[in-house]
Amino acid sequence: MQPDFNIVLIGGSAGSLSRVLRLLPHLTKKLNIAVILIFHRKEDEDSVLHDVLAHKSEFTVKEVEDKDPIERRHVYIAPADYHLLLEKDLTFSLDMSEKINYSRPSIDVTFESAADAFGESVIGLLLSGANADGVDGLRRIREEGGRIVVQDPRSAEVPFMPQQAVDRLSIDLLLTEFNIDDFLSLVTS
Amino acid sequence: MNDDLQLTDGQIEIILSDLIEQYGYDFTNYSSASLKRRIQRLITMDKVVSFAEFRHRIQHDAAYFKRFVEQVTVNVTEMFRDAHFYRTLREEVIPELATRPLIRIWHAGCSTGEEVYSMAILLHEANLLHKSLLYATDINPTVLEKVRLGMFPMSQMKQYSENYIQSGGRNDFSKYYIAQYDTAKFDDSFKTRIILATHNLVSDTSFNEFQLILCRNVMIYFDKELQDRALELFDNSLEKLGFLGLGSKETMKFSSLVSRYKQLPNKEKIWRKMS
Numbered sequence: 001m002q003p004d005f006n007i008v009l010i011g012g013s014a015g016s017l018s019r020v021l022r023l024l025p026h027l028t029k030k031l032n033i034a035v036i037l038i039f040h041r042k043e044d045e046d047s048v049l050h051d052v053l054a055h056k057s058e059f060t061v062k063e064v065e066d067k068d069p070i071e072r073r074h075v076y077i078a079p080a081d082y083h084l085l086l087e088k089d090l091t092f093s094l095d096m097s098e099k100i101n102y103s104r105p106s107i108d109v110t111f112e113s114a115a116d117a118f119g120e121s122v123i124g125l126l127l128s129g130a131n132a133d134g135v136d137g138l139r140r141i142r143e144e145g146g147r148i149v150v151q152d153p154r155s156a157e158v159p160f161m162p163q164q165a166v167d168r169l170s171i172d173l174l175l176t177e178f179n180i181d182d183f184l185s186l187v188t189s
Numbered sequence: 190m191n192d193d194l195q196l197t198d199g200q201i202e203i204i205l206s207d208l209i210e211q212y213g214y215d216f217t218n219y220s221s222a223s224l225k226r227r228i229q230r231l232i233t234m235d236k237v238v239s240f241a242e243f244r245h246r247i248q249h250d251a252a253y254f255k256r257f258v259e260q261v262t263v264n265v266t267e268m269f270r271d272a273h274f275y276r277t278l279r280e281e282v283i284p285e286l287a288t289r290p291l292i293r294i295w296h297a298g299c300s301t302g303e304e305v306y307s308m309a310i311l312l313h314e315a316n317l318l319h320k321s322l323l324y325a326t327d328i329n330p331t332v333l334e335k336v337r338l339g340m341f342p343m344s345q346m347k348q349y350s351e352n353y354i355q356s357g358g359r360n361d362f363s364k365y366y367i368a369q370y371d372t373a374k375f376d377d378s379f380k381t382r383i384i385l386a387t388h389n390l391v392s393d394t395s396f397n398e399f400q401l402i403l404c405r406n407v408m409i410y411f412d413k414e415l416q417d418r419a420l421e422l423f424d425n426s427l428e429k430l431g432f433l434g435l436g437s438k439e440t441m442k443f444s445s446l447v448s449r450y451k452q453l454p455n456k457e458k459i460w461r462k463m464s
């Protein structure tokens with residue numbers, strides 16, 4: 001099932017929460033997208049993250065439960081200690097297999113499964129972080145016809161993760177503090 | 190990684206129908222994204238070069254079929270994972286079971302048994318272990334062998350001991366096992382209350398009536414249709430007022446059975462069968 005909206009995946013690790021908090025107010029009802037957040041964090045911070053992100057945008061914020069449907073105008077949070085996969089019938093599946101890149105959820109795992117299921121409807125955004133998770137996933141999104149965006153490493157609290165992506169891939173947009181409009185038109189086109 | 194053989198969805202379907210025909214194992218209603226990922230992982234690990242070779246090997250080499258099942262299913266598990274879940278078992282569920290002459294508990298998809306031994310510890314601490322039976326079942330016979338041994342990696346004990354304390358445990362966790370090099374061997378008194386059997390939630394039927402069934406992080410690997418089948422099976426295997434415990438991100442909300450069940454407070458993933 002090809003969705004009639006785009007799916008925007010945001011992967012982040014150390015230092016990426018503040019960037020997401022600045023992005024959320026731009027998510028208004030007229031944007032025809034679903035947003036999925038994959039954050040590296042500790043097991044017991046689930047509800048904290050949900051509470052911090054809720055009501056910061058016009059989207060509904062939800063921590064994913066197994067087999068939840070993927071719907072537009074929602075921000076989905078990958079739960080701690082599971083990998084998050086996207087199914088072709090527009091639902092989520094969870095998986096508790098081994099950590100990837102020392103991480104569960106792993107950004108690569110979600111990015112790769114989204115690319116496999118939804119190809120060119122997928123946009124991947126990689127934010128600040130200290131680990132190389134996410135780069136292979138971005139490459140896969142690219143290969144399947146989706147688009148990839150990376151936070152400008154110069155503005156990232158921890159530049160390693162976005163820098164890896166910039167060094168190794170050709171990206172569609174480098175997200176700075178000043179080109180949010182470019183980002184919004186990219187994700188909706 | 191990118192040079193590895195990538196199977197198409199159609200090729201995966203062929204493998205799955207071979208498995209039904211040849212071995213009677215039906216994976217067609219597993220969550221496809223994760224199944225595909227696991228099969229792809231096996232192909233990379235085993236450096237498989239062609240679909241034909243992979244298919245032939247699964248069809249004709251029973252040992253390789255065994256490996257396929259072991260690697261494609263996910264066996265990751267922990268003792269006292271989600272401490273609040275075990276705290277609820279300790280404080281709300283076990284006291285309800287205490288008056289029964291015999292307590293029967295089913296761990297469906299028990300993997301290597303960490304969850305079963307956690308439960309046995311709770312029952313022991315409630316002075317109920319002597320009149321309890323823990324049925325531990327899984328599709329994969331290799332993991333059941335590990336349940337029987339009751340030996341878990343020593344490197345995990347620090348984490349498990351913390352989980353145990355958070356679940357309301359008051360003892361010194363290390364009194365429950367003997368350290369043998371890099372393994373922790375759990376007390377044999379637990380083992381005497383555990384009954385092992387292979388059981389496939391896809392195709393096998395109900396085999397007893399239970400007061401408590403735990404099936405945690407197994408149905409995440411099933412699509413909704415197969416989840417419904419498994420939930421029916423649990424419903425048929427649960428006494429009235431019995432309890433069903435699921436994994437922390439699993440839910441009964443998509444099932445029509447939910448109207449006959451009542452979820453315990455605080456959104457704990459335990460449902461009680463009301464009628």
Ligand SMILES: C[S@@+](CC[C@H](N)C(=O)[O-])C[C@H]1O[C@@H](n2cnc3c(N)ncnc32)[C@H](O)[C@@H]1O
Nearest residue numbers: 262266298300327328329389390391405406407
């Ligand atoms: C991730 S483990 C969960 C272990 C434990 N319940 C926990 O939550 O920690 C999933 C287990 O389900 C088993 N399993 C998968 N498919 C099954 C089926 N059709 N019938 C029974 N068990 C199955 C696997 O072999 C594996 O041991």
